[in-house]
Amino acid sequence: MRDPRVVRCTYYLESEIDPEQAAAAMAGEQSSGTFVAVPGESPRLRERHAAQVISVQELGLRSPSLPSRTPAKDVRAALAVVEFPMENIGTDLATLQTTVAGNLFELGELFACRLQDIELPKEFLAAHHGPAFGIPGTRTLLGNADGVMIGTIIKPNVGLAEDEFRLVVRELARSSIDLIKDDELMTDPAYLPLERRVAIATEEIREAEQHTGHPVMYAFNITGDLAGLQQRHDLVVQAGGRCVMLNVPIMGLPALAWLREFSAVPIHGHRAGLAGSMRAPGLGMSYRVWQQLARLAGADHLHVSGLGSKFYESDTEVAANVRSLLEPLGDFPSPVPTLSSGQNVTTPGPTYAAVGTTDLLMLAGGAVAAHPDGPAAGVRSLRAAWAAAVDGVPLEAAAHTAAQAGDPALLHAGRTFGGLA
């Protein structure tokens, strides 16, 4: 008797053979099949455990996206919907990933194989924790922060000595910013150990909060060996830290899910390395799929690249990334879509026009640290740019109005980072 619960996947495939056959071969490889019929592959077993090709939509002839052991000239492109019995997978995330995005990328008869979309049964979602904080929990920890949250990255991202680090954090903490984060490259180096960074940053933030009354969250990068993961988390929490960060694609989704089990603070999910299995259009998985897995595993904040960024995804794709994070998934709170790379006062306008939400964390490096009037002015300029974007006021008008009212931060930012002459 076949369990009606299935994991439904949409793949983009290319093959020289009939796409129906190619999809069936892939579905077999990823469930009960093998290359040669073997004893034991009984009708009972097939009926209950074989993945099934639900539909194949041909997209026409193309040049092959990927190399294979036998070169092809033209290949047939198709979208194939395949259903995997949930019974094969259970509720384990690594098993899910092995099934829907494992050996299938190896198959020589496929000249493209990309997991475009996934639909998980309720029972699968219900077996996972999801984000413990997400948007609402993060806002609460930030003193019920309203609107777009503004964050920044410690720069230079490597090499700061302890005393230099202290001065950088001090100035940022006093800028009434919402979040400061380690760079993804900054983990636990001998010249500035995590333990010292945590001690210094929490001390400076406490001190700054006495003056500003504005809570600041620091996302400490606890990426590193798994044997020490819990210890590094505990170090942050015991010092009063309010957020930990993980380079999710490098640590793996199982590491994120494990951290979620004991983390007392939000998990800032960095995507370093993700493009290595996402950027080639005919290979790997889409952001739409990956973010669902990362949400299941418990990420509270997830990087989406940024509109106007220096990264490869177009603004349209980045906006789709943001929207995908805000789509419901089970009963979990949504994670905070985290914009990064090349963010400054010119990007809120197009971003708000594209996504129509302020449930965002915008990370700006240079636009905060290198603002001509200092980081506090940098943060003010970004908040003002967001207010203008939401109100539909052009940046230039908002900048001049604010300057006339005594705050030239936006005007100076616009002149420094672009957007204003």
Place this chain on the structure above:
Amino acid sequence: MRDPRVVRCTYYLESEIDPEQAAAAMAGEQSSGTFVAVPGESPRLRERHAAQVISVQELGLRSPSLPSRTPAKDVRAALAVVEFPMENIGTDLATLQTTVAGNLFELGELFACRLQDIELPKEFLAAHHGPAFGIPGTRTLLGNADGVMIGTIIKPNVGLAEDEFRLVVRELARSSIDLIKDDELMTDPAYLPLERRVAIATEEIREAEQHTGHPVMYAFNITGDLAGLQQRHDLVVQAGGRCVMLNVPIMGLPALAWLREFSAVPIHGHRAGLAGSMRAPGLGMSYRVWQQLARLAGADHLHVSGLGSKFYESDTEVAANVRSLLEPLGDFPSPVPTLSSGQNVTTPGPTYAAVGTTDLLMLAGGAVAAHPDGPAAGVRSLRAAWAAAVDGVPLEAAAHTAAQAGDPALLHAGRTFGGLA
């Protein structure tokens, strides 16, 4: 004062701008740079922490390998050698990966970015455990097994009920095979839990060994949640199991390194999912790089695809994979190059001709389970095919000689799986 110890990486890059500039921008992004000059990026810091472009070799104009936010027509391809100060990275594997294969794949101005080769300083290698068993330790556990080790995968890979599983293992264990492994899709499903699989398989193997006197190693797939990883490992070891298997790309290299810290048995490293970040020629990292990281992390066996396989890599590439695993790395024993997919009596000849070694584990599914005379004949046929390959005897001659001497296993295999009329 700059530390002379560096991690040296070779990248294949494509860019519209001068490749020298593109490489420098990438090196900056992955070390002390940011998009905008920020206060604190002092000459001291740059001198000590900036990654340095050592050489750039232009390869001419090409069509872009990857999409970006601004389309390009022709791009300039180049090989760039970049050195990262070891001080930035320390000795942590996740930090290494973030540095040499992290955000750089996102960069919009690159239209290809692939890590082709890596050279790690001795001090980095010395900080890692490497394989605890590798080739010598595996051979010892298999009763000083000589020559190519023969293994197989439980098929059908999903769906077997307990009693069906018992019969499959029984027959394979009695076949005098060296290794039986779970499929990568088989983890800990409710219909055949790992605990039951371990109990049944170890019992059947003990029983078979009484008859055959031939030790059999079973690689139990302990891929799954990290919270339960040690428990699953202990379950295998306490039952007398001699090997655990991990889907390395999905679990992540940090999970492999963590398992290595407590594993009492060899770790069989499966590469499910690896092609997702390896198959696009202009993206991700090469097998040559990946295998070094997986060896550092402690894999005792590593999958290399197979010559004549159904997977995408050409025989030349597979042979290069094998050779890369047998190149020295620090003072570690080499892991066992593990051939899989489409392996049968026809593949030893070309494999031996290409790699010239018998330090191999050949996994054959159908060629063992579906041999017309049963699995024991399947194993005998593969051993005979390897003996013929090493002795330079054509398969047909070897098959007829063996048949005349009373063992038609190779002859029947050749007629069933190809190679003989």
